[in-house]
Amino acid sequence: MPQGKPAGVRCVQLLADFRCALFGKPERPAVCVSFRPSEEMCGGNRLEALSFLVKLELATQVG
Ligand code: SF4
Structure with missing residues (x-):
């Protein structure tokens, strides 16, 4: 996600079956x-x- 993933927001790469769409790909974020x-x-x-x-998520929520 261009601005990073805010706490409480679903990652745009998370598939409907809870798998990561970027798993195994070089563009997967380093933190992941x-x-x-x-x-x-x-x-x-x-x-x-x-x-x-x-x-x-609650502990890292901003605001
Ligand atoms: S592993 Fe990272 S990129 Fe993949 S769905 Fe989870 S947070 Fe998103």
Whole structure:
């Protein structure tokens, strides 16, 4: 996204099935390429992982 992805805004590269449209492509942002999953972030299931993501989005929201 040209101005970066604001917190709470869906990435334009996120497909309907939650896959990244840029995965494996050179234009995928470096921050996404360098991201590594962890137990703290992923939790034990999808709901726990999404809950962690919501906390990050709220913690990094501007304004
Ligand atoms: S990995 Fe990065 S580019 Fe791909 S959908 Fe997620 S935030 Fe967007």
